[in-house]
Amino acid sequence: GAVVSQHPSWVICKSGTSVKIECRSLDFQATTMFWYRQFPKQSLMLMATSNEGSKATYEQGVEKDKFLINHASLTLSTLTVTSAHPEDSSFYICSAYRNYGYTFGSGTRLTVV
């Protein structure tokens, strides 16, 4: 079945630094990937839609310059949290669309200290 690999699974960084999260579709090509953010005990909130070869589409209220998304190939999308601050600490999850369904990565726990 469709597998989406997300790395790293957790990361701790200092305030002001940038962190890159990778999302790979392992056995299929994903022209569209999605990035979600999840706070403790809350639902998944869509941040942006990543389109291969074009600019990402961001949801209202999500800062484009802070959450940089790159989808340079059909199997890889990256999310870079720039100039991270403690309030950016969260669980970030990617997903890919395939055959009329969605497959999720295992998530990345980001802690900014």
Next chain:
Amino acid sequence: GENVEQHPSTLSVQEGDSAVIKCTYSDSASNYFPWYKQELGKGPQLIIDIRSNVGEKKDQRIAVTLNKTAKHFSLHITETQPEDSAVYFCAASLGIHDMRFGAGTRLTVKP
């Protein structure tokens, strides 16, 4: 856009009992309704889904029903087991874009 409401927020059942989680959606154009199970610290895993041209779908102990007229769909888990304990999310989608999640239900199955 689509708005999905999910109830209850928490559900506790005894092992062997059934569990039912209900969701409503707002956009009648939504045509895909998946259910996900999320364990602590992990990404959501698809457990069952249903499309708008079907009223019911079953996979072993799990079933989903869809009422398009009323715009609601439900997850049914029978013969619950402790390993069913997790957070369950419903979602509604208009297609490749714009999938929205419910708030989640924390299911606890007591042995």
